[in-house]
Amino acid sequence: MGLNVGDDIRYRIIPVSADRDAIIVHKEKNTIILSYLDEPACSIVKGQNVMISGLEGNCFTEVLAIDKKTIELKCLWEEKREYFRIDDVMPILISKVGDRDVQKKAGIISGYGQSFYGFDVLDNDSNDSTISPRLWQLLSDIDNKLSLILDRMYLGDEGLLKAEHKRVNLSASGLKTVVNEEFAEKDLAEVKILLPSSPSVGIIVYGRVVRVTRQNDSDYEISIHFSEMGEEVRNEIIQYTLKRQREIIRKEKGYE
Numbered sequence: 001m002g003l004n005v006g007d008d009i010r011y012r013i014i015p016v017s018a019d020r021d022a023i024i025v026h027k028e029k030n031t032i033i034l035s036y037l038d039e040p041a042c043s044i045v046k047g048q049n050v051m052i053s054g055l056e057g058n059c060f061t062e063v064l065a066i067d068k069k070t071i072e073l074k075c076l077w078e079e080k081r082e083y084f085r086i087d088d089v090m091p092i093l094i095s096k097v098g099d100r101d102v103q104k105k106a107g108i109i110s111g112y113g114q115s116f117y118g119f120d121v122l123d124n125d126s127n128d129s130t131i132s133p134r135l136w137q138l139l140s141d142i143d144n145k146l147s148l149i150l151d152r153m154y155l156g157d158e159g160l161l162k163a164e165h166k167r168v169n170l171s172a173s174g175l176k177t178v179v180n181e182e183f184a185e186k187d188l189a190e191v192k193i194l195l196p197s198s199p200s201v202g203i204i205v206y207g208r209v210v211r212v213t214r215q216n217d218s219d220y221e222i223s224i225h226f227s228e229m230g231e232e233v234r235n236e237i238i239q240y241t242l243k244r245q246r247e248i249i250r251k252e253k254g255y256e
Helices: 133-157 229-250
Strands: 008-013 019-028 033-035 051-053 058-066 070-079 086-097 165-170 174-179 188-195 203-213 220-226
Touching: 008 058, 008 229, 051 070, 058 133, 070 229, 086 174, 086 229, 174 203, 188 220, 188 229, 203 229
Parallel strands: none
Antiparallel strands: 008 019, 008 051, 019 033, 033 070, 051 058, 058 070, 086 165, 086 188, 165 174, 174 220, 188 203, 203 220
């Protein structure tokens, strides 16, 4: 990817969205050491995934060690294209939409991250000292369960819980799959995907069809380039593709 000692780069802690500045102070084989140019936006822990953005592409890494001034990373793989792609099978719904919807933005299809008590019950800073730790944990468990129930209601309303599982080639910039509806190049499509993470996360994105190949009388292979999307959705896709690639590599090497 052309990363060299002395290069100024941008790095992103996955799934945290904010990009931060750093400089490469050491590089050998699959190890990279970065020196912070500004303080990290959040705490970094060993084993966490970090994406480095260079001039020629992205490098996906894992944190080996950290201190107050540097972070040591293990390079898992590099991609010279805009985003890494994986082949997978997942529930997906694709439909045509009109040009009036071209300004619609991508989003999360769930009550993802919503707290029913008006605060994060898992946040120690908001822990009321007058409430016993046992009761606090009970509130936390109830909050998490209600969030999961609400998530499933959202996903069910969007049709994703009964959606057909399709083989998909997916990245944060677009996808390729086979549909049984005829599309033409430049058609605007709405795409709903249930990423089989843990827990599953539903996303909705919009994009233009850039390629269509007729497979038979009823099936068409289409490629869709996603329109501009928010960092939250992009990071969900990046995080999932990173996790799946690591699982595939481990399986190929016989670790599972």
